[in-house]
Amino acid sequence: MTRPERFRRFLDYFTTAFPEPKTELAYRNPYELIVAVVLSAQCTDKRVNQVMPALLEQFPTAAELGVATADDIFPFIRSVSYPNNKAKHLAGLGKLLLEEFEGEVPSTIEELQRLPGVGRKTANVVVSVIYNQPAMAVDTHVFRVSHRLGLVPKTATTPLAVERALVKYTPQEVIPKAHHWLILHGRYICVARTPKCSICPLTDFCAYYAKVVAPGLAPAAGKPSAKSQL
Structure with a gap:
């Protein structure tokens, strides 16, 4: 064949x-999806969905995440894989979203890959799921x-x-x-x-x-x- x-x-x-x-990650907007996808690296979607509600209650938008430190974020994600690194990534991601993208998740793979913790796979997921691009x-x-x-x-x-x-x-x-x-x-x-x-x-x-x-x-x-x- x-x-x-x-x-x-x-x-x-x-x-x-x-x-x-559809993705099995629970999300309501591009910000929530990119946070979830960063957390999902080498971790199950089920576990990510379990930690997301409390994390989002504390950091509901990029505005709150952008002024948080890794130490602020860590307690909410301690049960996912590699929580120390991911806490640092999310703190940097939030900061860059605020400083360079006005708190909005960019729609291109190139811009997304500038965000901490976002490699090509994560960028492809975001543009595919949110923006329906052929990635x-x-x-x-x-x-x-x-x-x-x-x-x-x-x-x-x-x-x-x-x-x-x-x-x-x-x-x-x-x-x-x-x-x-x-x-x-x-x-x-x-x-x-x-x-x-x-x-x-x-x-x-x-x-x-x-x-x-x-x-x-x-x-x-x-x-x-x-x-x-x-």
């Missing part, structure tokens, strides 16, 4: 079975699933290489959704240690399934839809 054919199969399934995917954020789930499905070549060994390979064959208007499809599929079905191939609807073109799970065998027909798992 060619790579364009794999993409067509991937897109056909998800546009039908899961047409409106593909590559986290560990996207990286793993895209390789297992055979959507990207083995030579794509960095997040940027995977990002470029994915957007090459994904229609621009679908890229923001495809990002969520890959994340959610990796979070609930194509998990890292023991992928749930028995309920996966994509085994008919999955390179991992063909090579590791059922070498030489035709994929089983009639698998249940995985929509309820996402």
